[in-house]
Amino acid sequence: MTAASDHIIGRFAPSPSGALHFGSLLAALASFLDIRSRGGQWLLRMEDLDPAREPAGAADQILLTLEDLALTWDGPVLYQSQRxxxxxxxxxxxxxxxxxxxxxxxxxxxxxxxxxxxxxxxxxxxxxxxxxxxxxxxxxxxxxxxxxxxxxxxxxxxxxxxxxxxxxxxxxxxxQLAVVVDDEWQGVTDVLRGHDLLDSTPRQIALQQALGYQQPAYAHIPVATNHRGQKLSKQHFARPLQRDSASTYLFEALMFLRQQPPAELRRAPPAEQVAWAIPNWDIQRVPKLATIPVNSSFS
Incomplete structure (x- = not known):
């Protein structure tokens, strides 16, 4: 499964160890907008390699949440457990x-x-x-x-x-091995994710070189942190996204990424917010920071 060299392919690869939280949304939204703004394909991959840490139904819940947020993916979902x-x-x-x-x-x-x-x-x-x-x-x-x-x-x-x-x-x-093998197999050209994975990138590049793979372009957004300075994560009890608050989450995520959405967009349906955000995406506005604290209501 390869792509033409001039075609753009990105991906979002959550671990189904629980529900999506605001930090997960930031990575998904930034990747989605960066790929869609350039007319590329956006793929979804489940990193389900550790069954002991994956509650039943978590993967399906992630898919439903992404649909509520109007973040639609291309093609079938790839499950690493099948690879x-x-x-x-x-x-x-x-x-x-x-x-x-x-x-x-x-x-x-x-x-x-x-x-x-x-x-x-x-x-x-x-x-x-x-x-x-x-x-x-x-x-x-x-x-x-x-x-x-x-x-x-x-x-x-x-x-x-x-x-x-x-x-x-x-x-x-x-x-490290699974992500490199799958990025190559899916023809991924662009990887956009959180700053916490920045120091993993040289390891993945070393693996790509050892296996003779192509190297994607990389971009790392700031990580959202709670009032203690901890990365929003399931480990630190980040609040799961509520399906009936999708519009609020999207608007706040656009603000976090410094995309300057108009105030009237705050109450717009997710599909309308996404439709505005795609042509207005500007990766140069994303802060060149490792972390940014967020409101306690999201952490």
């Missing part, structure tokens, strides 16, 4: 090029290192026995890219994160 063979194939390819190794280091050990893995298992004389994660061997060099919102970003992966996990010890595929 496991593709991730295994990519992992096998990397292993065949001697770019992976097993690791049985605990998360506690990595946390004690400050979150940057020291590549301990890469140079071990004997391979670990028992359950092991699979890590990618990273080159000791800078990885840089031009973010369409935040500007130039550079990271030395060996020193910034260390060799990272492709498959977890419990056998589940890691986010």
């Amino acid at each position: 496991l063979h593709a991730y295994e194939t990519a992992l096998t390819e990397l292993t065949g090029h001697d770019l992976t190794y097993p690791c049985d280091c605990s998360r506690q050990r990595v946390r004690a290192l400050g979150g940057v893995y020291d590549n301990f298992c890469r140079s071990r004389d004997t391979s670990p026995t028992g359950s092991s994660a699979i890590r990618l061997k990273l080159p000791d060099q800078e990885c840089a890219f031009d973010d369409r919102i935040q500007g130039r970003y550079s990271q030395n992966l060996r020193h910034g994160c260390g060799d990272f996990v492709l498959r977890r010890r419990d056998g589940l595929m890691a986010y």
Whole structure:
């Protein structure tokens, strides 16, 4: 499934671990408007790789909420749980090029290192026995890219994160591998998401290079935070979007993204707000910030 090089394809990829909240809406809306304003396709992907963290019905609830917000997607929804063979194939390819190794280091050990893995298992004389994660061997060099919102970003992966996990010890595929494989398969040309994933981008670029994939263009919007400065998330008990308040959420999201919607649009139906926002989208208005606090009613 590939796209012509001159065609624009974006995507929104929520994890169905709960209902959408205002932070999720910001990423969805910004991606949607950026793609639609350029006549592209906007795809929807469910990152449902961790069943233990996914309440029954959460994925369907996300779809209904997006429909209420008039954020319509193209084609069928892609469920990562149905793509496991593709991730295994990519992992096998990397292993065949001697770019992976097993690791049985605990998360506690990595946390004690400050979150940057020291590549301990890469140079071990004997391979670990028992359950092991699979890590990618990273080159000791800078990885840089031009973010369409935040500007130039550079990271030395060996020193910034260390060799990272492709498959977890419990056998589940890691986010970094799955997202790269799916972006390539769906022909994604543009990725717009939250600033909290900015430092993941060099890892994904390293994987794209290792697998011979095309590199999408990237853009990262500020993350919405609560009164404690915490990212709006299910972990921090962000309030789920209420389906009967779609117009309010959309207007406030447009304000957060500094798109300058007219005041009379506040009470307009979602479809009308979206119809205004598409031709008026200006990515240059999005603040070049990591975080922005939001009203407590959204957090």
